[in-house]
Amino acid sequence: MEEENNKVTLHGMWISTYAKKVELALKIKGITFDYVEEDLSNKSSLLLKYNPIYKKVPLLLHRGKPVSESLVILEYIDETWKNLQPLLLPEDPYERATVRLWASYCLQISDTMKKAFISATDVEGGAFDEFFEILKVMEEGMKDFFPGGRSKICAENLGLLDIIIVCSLATYKAAEEVVGMKILDPEKNPFVYSWVTTLLELPLVKETLPPHDKVVSRLEF
Numbered sequence: 001m002e003e004e005n006n007k008v009t010l011h012g013m014w015i016s017t018y019a020k021k022v023e024l025a026l027k028i029k030g031i032t033f034d035y036v037e038e039d040l041s042n043k044s045s046l047l048l049k050y051n052p053i054y055k056k057v058p059l060l061l062h063r064g065k066p067v068s069e070s071l072v073i074l075e076y077i078d079e080t081w082k083n084l085q086p087l088l089l090p091e092d093p094y095e096r097a098t099v100r101l102w103a104s105y106c107l108q109i110s111d112t113m114k115k116a117f118i119s120a121t122d123v124e125g126g127a128f129d130e131f132f133e134i135l136k137v138m139e140e141g142m143k144d145f146f147p148g149g150r151s152k153i154c155a156e157n158l159g160l161l162d163i164i165i166v167c168s169l170a171t172y173k174a175a176e177e178v179v180g181m182k183i184l185d186p187e188k189n190p191f192v193y194s195w196v197t198t199l200l201e202l203p204l205v206k207e208t209l210p211p212h213d214k215v216v217s218r219l220e221f
Contacts, residue, residue, distance in 0.1 A: 025073075103161060184196065
């Protein structure tokens with residue numbers, strides 16, 4: 001009965017970078033959960049019932065109560081399971097506020113890349129300009145935030161920004177293959193490039209993110 005009362009269910013979609021952020025956070029914390037794959041063209045009655053405002057994924061159900069919006073869910077996970085390591089947010093109030101600020105900014109990456117990709121036929125016309133500007137700001141900001149670099153990464157020390165950056169840019173190789181241009185350039189964005197590629201090599205991250213070929217097929221559709 002206790003297990004039923006603490007039941008965790010995640011409604012997501014395999015290519016949703018927002019849903020993948022939540023899925024990865026649950027796995028990092030070692031939280032047992034049920035996963036429901038949603039078809040956004042035919043949404044489940046539970047998704048419509050528990051997320052009536054946005055009617056989208058991710059949706060987390062914990063003890064029968066819904067939590068929506070990826071950043072809100074990530075903070076909810078960290079607060080609810082404080083006893084489980086690692087902590088996704090630092091305990092120091094100032095550091096926590098700084099992480100929240102950068103997390104909100106970083107969330108723009110997924111939407112901006114999607115918007116640019118849709119306009120990819122206008123690559124020469126600057127469809128990716130806004131995306132590249134966001135990456136530039138992240139590059140400089142993260143150098144200051146992680147002055148010692150972010151290369152010593154493992155599943156036991158991942159934080160909120162790691163989760164958001166790797167899931168936001170998880171499909172960059174597939175997108176590069178489809179549009180035929182560099183999206184994450186190691187020369188222009190060495191810090192972010194090294195950070196993301198290191199994260200992508202972690203077994204836990206690999207098993208959570210969708211396969212490259214499947215993403216390419218979806219993007220070419």
